[in-house]
Amino acid sequence: MTRALFLEAPATSRGPLPWLLALGAGLAQAASLAWPGPGSLAGQPLWWLQILSLALLGRVLLGAGSARRAALLGWLFATSWLVGTFWWLFISMHTYGGLAAPLAALAVLALALFLASYYAAVSALFWRVAPNCRAQAAMIFAALWLLAELARGQWWTGFPWGAGGYAHADGPLAVLARSVGVYGMGFVAAALAMGLARWRLADLRRWRWWAGLALLLLAWAGLAWQRHCAVEGCGAPAEEHKSLSVTLLQGNIPQDEKFQPGSGVPLALHWYYEQVRFTDAALVVAPETAIPLLPQQLVPGYLEEIAERFSSGRQALLLGIPLGNLEQGYTNSVLGFAPGQQPPYRYDKHHLVPFGEFIPPFFRWFTEMMNIPLGDFNRGAVGQPSLPWAGERIAPNICYEDLFGEELGARFRDPASAPTIMANMSNIGWFGDTVAIDQHLAISRLRALEFERPMLRATNTGATAVIDHRARVTHRLPAFQRKALNAQVQGRGGAVTPYAWWVSRWGLAPLWALGLGLAAWAWLRRRRH
Incomplete structure (x- = not known):
């Protein structure tokens, strides 16, 4: 059936372009964690590149045309991202572990393919359940992406190296770390990325867009001031x-x-x-x-x-x-x-x-x-x-x-x-x-x-x-x-951060509840319609 959500999305491409975009976006996601190139940015996390690369995946998913195609595009994106992030495992296995080079390369690829399957699953699910409302769609994408990140970080003992939130050790989302931690930062970044993926120039003429932007800026300013007071004391001596x-x-x-x-x-x-x-x-x-x-x-x-x-x-x-x-x-x-x-x-x-x-x-x-x-x-x-x-x-x-x-x-x-x-x-x-x-x-x-x-x-x-x-x-x-x-x-x-307070008591259960709750709401909503 025709999906209203994708009426504004780019037409589904039958050629290689979506696959090339997913591949390139995944490599850009890896580069955003610590820029591998020369110059003053070498080794630095690039928060804006992380959001842009995920937004590019969002555009590709919007034009996927089917859940199966969305899963494969998400899988390609995540595989290139993860291989581009921890390719150096090859050195430990081959150079120092003595494993034959083809087997070491295959082992790195197999690990990336396995972990990327989480992102393939949520990409397919997003295509099926995302609502027409842009804000709701952004939240659902963020919730599903959060679930994939949590699964990678905890299942099978966990291997969360390269989680998207680490690109935000610098940048505007850093103020969220003391409240929601790296996975919560990744959730917000994913929501912003999907919002950017569905952005149109015509949005500049809509008062609701400007009102939403103002609310985001006010929320960020409040969090920034809260963090400043916690760290600097705001006149009261910090411990x-x-x-x-x-x-x-x-x-x-x-x-x-x-x-x-x-x-x-x-x-x-x-x-x-x-x-x-x-x-x-x-x-x-x-x-x-x-x-x-x-x-x-x-x-x-x-x-x-x-x-x-x-x-x-x-x-x-x-x-x-x-x-x-x-x-x-x-x-x-x-x-x-x-x-x-x-x-x-x-x-x-x-x-x-x-x-x-x-x-x-x-x-x-x-x-x-x-x-x-x-x-x-x-x-x-x-x-x-x-x-x-x-x-x-x-x-x-x-x-x-x-x-x-x-x-x-x-x-x-x-x-x-x-x-x-x-x-x-x-x-x-x-x-x-x-x-x-x-x-x-x-x-x-x-x-x-x-x-x-x-x-x-x-x-x-x-x-x-x-x-x-x-x-x-x-x-x-x-x-x-x-x-x-x-x-x-x-x-x-002195006092511990909000993140330290809740994670010491409940672990990552609140974030699992957030992701699963939003995903369940989206699934039930689709069933009713």
């Missing part, structure tokens, strides 16, 4: 802490040598030992698996000397190291040494990387084709306590755990024990000198926006940086240099 001196260590141990006993292992043991011995910072942070051996494999006295070094005085250390044994299993962990901290503080990584840190059911044959050391870890608990030190509560997270704000948020349920500083300890040397470094920096910046807490990043190869509670990068080391970053960080306490 800012004294500056804390920090040293963030970047060992730059080549990934193909990192676990080699004749090269990377002695280099790491010597360099990190020398750094922690002579620094005078109040807090020293070394990256994930900075010590690439289990404690029982170390030279006797090595770890004990480090513990003794930080058992008195005014300094503390967070050190990435694997722990465990064959009988009890292994963990990717952080040990914290500080005066009066007995036994040492311990944090065990909870959200493990599939195929890198745990083996999914029925896929052991795949991991056995690669050479990845310690590839099957045990999980730590959600909401582990912070390290109390120098009047701060320092909450570590390991590598891509900082993609899961809903899990980090579990620590914020009680404001009295909520983190005042977050610390991400990573090794993404697995992915080479690629845009993955800048993408991960943007992810950490988004967490700083959501929780309004500074984020320290200590990494093996980059990006080692200090991010303040406004998500500004105040200090950063060049990637792929063996250096120590000396800086100051100012912790934040």
Whole structure:
């Protein structure tokens, strides 16, 4: 039957143009997360490109002509977006994992195709149920897109790298982070994109369009002022802490040598030992698996000397190291040494990387084709306590755990024990000198926006940086240099953000309810008509 919604849409094209547009829009979506080109924009998120690329998909879907065609166009868009976002997984599997190049490329494509199926499904559903009203259609598209993003971020342990909201770490939608988080930002961006997709020049002559624009601007101004008052205090002193001196260590141990006993292992043991011995910072942070051996494999006295070094005085250390044994299993962990901290503080990584840190059911044959050391870890608990030190509560997270704000948020349920500083300890040397470094920096910046807490990043190869509670990068080391970053960080306490409040209690359930509720309303409305 004829759909009134699409009367204003472009006529369905029988040629290759819609497919080329969907492909190009998906690649533009990937580029919006961290611009891969040269120049001053290199590595920066581009919020406007994210909205424009999604709007282009919206135009293509409006002219799809059938639900099946809409699904295929959405699938093509999402596949090109995801391959363009995490193509660097090829490096980890082929260059460092030893998997044959064709198989590594096929594995990246297969992962993208699987995750893109969520977006294919919602593209088809949007074509079927979207109402004629432009505002309602924009909300329905946003709700369905939100459901696809949530499914990608949570199902099958979740792989949300490259979610659209990360393009808005800068830009006007950043004010939403403290209230609705990265997925809520993606919801608003999708609504704006569909509104743009259906925009016509004739709309400028309609008072309703101008009234809607005025309401949007007023809402944005109100949120911006609210965030300004929360962050700056608006005359009332915010609960800012004294500056804390920090040293963030970047060992730059080549990934193909990192676990080699004749090269990377002695280099790491010597360099990190020398750094922690002579620094005078109040807090020293070394990256994930900075010590690439289990404690029982170390030279006797090595770890004990480090513990003794930080058992008195005014300094503390967070050190990435694997722990465990064959009988009890292994963990990717952080040990914290500080005066009066007995036994040492311990944090065990909870959200493990599939195929890198745990083996999914029925896929052991795949991991056995690669050479990845310690590839099957045990999980730590959600909401582990912070390290109390120098009047701060320092909450570590390991590598891509900082993609899961809903899990980090579990620590914020009680404001009295909520983190005042977050610390991400990573090794993404697995992915080479690629845009993955800048993408991960943007992810950490988004967490700083959501929780309004500074984020320290200590990494093996980059990006080692200090991010303040406004998500500004105040200090950063060049990637792929063996250096120590000396800086100051100012912790934040007091009331938690609205996002931290609700996500610590209900996780992402409110966003699931929003998406499912709007989708159900659209489906029932279509059935009645």
